[in-house]
Every structure is written in C-alpha cells, then in structure tokens.
Amino acid sequence: MDGFAGKVAAVTGAGSGIGQALAIELARSGAKLAISDVDADGLAHTEELLRRIGSPVRAERIDVTERDAIAAYADSVADHFGAVNQIYNIAGIAFLGDIEISQFKDVERVMDVDYWGVVNGTKAFIPHLIASGDGHVINMSSMFGLAGVPGQAAYTSAKFAVRGFTEALRQEMLLAHHPVAVTVVHPGYVKTAVARNATTAEGVDKTKTVQAFDKIAITGPERAARIILKAVRKRKARVLVGPDARVLDLIVRIAPSNYHRLLMPLTARFQ
Numbered sequence: 124m125d126g127f128a129g130k131v132a133a134v135t136g137a138g139s140g141i142g143q144a145l146a147i148e149l150a151r152s153g154a155k156l157a158i159s160d161v162d163a164d165g166l167a168h169t170e171e172l173l174r175r176i177g178s179p180v181r182a183e184r185i186d187v188t189e190r191d192a193i194a195a196y197a198d199s200v201a202d203h204f205g206a207v208n209q210i211y212n213i214a215g216i217a218f219l220g221d222i223e224i225s226q227f228k229d230v231e232r233v234m235d236v237d238y239w240g241v242v243n244g245t246k247a248f249i250p251h252l253i254a255s256g257d258g259h260v261i262n263m264s265s266m267f268g269l270a271g272v273p274g275q276a277a278y279t280s281a282k283f284a285v286r287g288f289t290e291a292l293r294q295e296m297l298l299a300h301h302p303v304a305v306t307v308v309h310p311g312y313v314k315t316a317v318a319r320n321a322t323t324a325e326g327v328d329k330t331k332t333v334q335a336f337d338k339i340a341i342t343g344p345e346r347a348a349r350i351i352l353k354a355v356r357k358r359k360a361r362v363l364v365g366p367d368a369r370v371l372d373l374i375v376r377i378a379p380s381n382y383h384r385l386l387m388p389l390t391a392r393f394q
Contacts, residue, residue, distance in 0.1 A: 126356040128153030130257075131204040133197070135187055135244055136214030138165025140315035141263070143172075144348035145211055150178035152352070157200040157207070159185035160214065179204075187214045187240030190247075197247035201254075209259045209355070210248040212241040217317050218277045219332055220324025229324065230277040237281035242288060249303070258303035261355055262289040266311045266368040270375050270382055274327075293360055304358040311367030312340035313347045341365065 132149050136142035138160030146158050150173045158173070160166040163184045170182040181203055185196050201207050215237045218229050241262050252258025267275055268282030286307055293305035318336040323329045342365035354362035363369045375382050 130208040132209040133157040134211040138162040142213035144344035150176040155179040194247045201251045207251040212244040217321035233277035238284045311365030
C-alpha cells in the first residue's frame, strides 16, 4: 500500500484489535510508528511484531484520558522522529446497559475514553501535523455513530460525539488552509475483544451479548485496517468498514426517523 513510506504515524489503542492491525499494516507499508496503549503487555507484543517487520517504532504506555500525559507524549514523538504526519485515535472501550440501570460513572468512563480520548489525542497532535506540511487525523467512531442502539447509550453517545467533532475539525482545517486531512471511521462489527472486554451494568448478561457479537462479526481487524488505510491514502472524509456498517448507513439514510423499527429485531438479540 503506497503513500505511507517514511511517514510518522502515531496509533493509540495499538495493543490489540484494529489499532494493532493498523500499526502492522503501516509498518509493512514503510511507515515509522509511535504506538501507545493502556495495556502494557499487548503494547509490548505489538512492538515486537513491528520490530520483526523492521519498522522504526517507539512504544509507550499511555492512558488517553490523561490529557497532560498525551500532550507530553505527542511532543516527545515529534522530538524523537523529527515530525508527526498522522494520528490514529483508535483507543476505546465498551459498556453494556440500559440508561435506566446504568450508573453515571459508567457513562462518564466511556465518554472519557471514547470521546475525550479522541479529543485529547487530536488536540495534542494537531500542531505537529500542521507543522509536518502533510498531516492527517483519523478518528474512530463506529456504525453506532450513525444510529442509536438500545443498551449502548454510553457507547453510542461517545461515537456520535466523535463523528461531530471530526466532521467539524475537517471543515476547520479546510477553512484555515491547513495541510491536514481529516477522516472519521465507522466500523461495523469487527472480530476484536471489544465485547469480551466490555463492562456491564448490574444484572446484564454479557455472555449473551458476546455470543451474538461473535456470530455477527464478520470483518477481521486486518481487513478493517486495509479498508481504513485505503481511505486514508485517498484522504477520504469518512469510511464505512464492513457490510454491516454500509447497510446500517443505507437504512438510516432511507428512514432517518423510523430506522429503529427496522433495527429493533436485530438489536433485540443483544438484550
């Protein structure tokens, strides 16, 4: 995949899943990698894989909710490599539970990681991306950033917020004539551990949700990474990952006020 050789790419959430797959694909394409994750063991494994490929890599355990830490990290990455061209804000978590039974702290935690983590990463790296003369922000939303889903209010809220934040940012970069492209990513169900690692409200049977997720998740993280990087290379404003994301996008476009009637038979499988 051309267009990445020699570029410096920072990837959060690189310890597993889509973040790890993106780092590997970027390394294979000749990029220099700055990878981070809150999971030190997963991060170390990804670093080892990248070194086997032969990519220059810098790994650091980072919690994206810690604003000062990620700001210092962005500066250190720029100092280490001399520039930063791309930031992939991939780190995220999930929570299962209806609004009625969810605790405020559970919603806040998802927003802190999935939304504020994206804001923190974007704000920290934007000055370096502008200075590079060829910058790109890639922010992870979800197909749940296209439609509201019962039992996923916290996650859906965060992903809608990421979508709005990223779409506004793209227009601001264009209006300011900054050399920074901006892409929002809407994956469908991807074969990662996100469902298994999700926390739940009291009384929620996570086993049922995980089993349903495993049956419906048909896109592998490697495939997702290739789709995302193809869109990045073309500097697309948004990318839908997987047939489920494309179908959901179509349903919402066709029935923006009544899509829930079409989706409820499917989402009931997760309740």
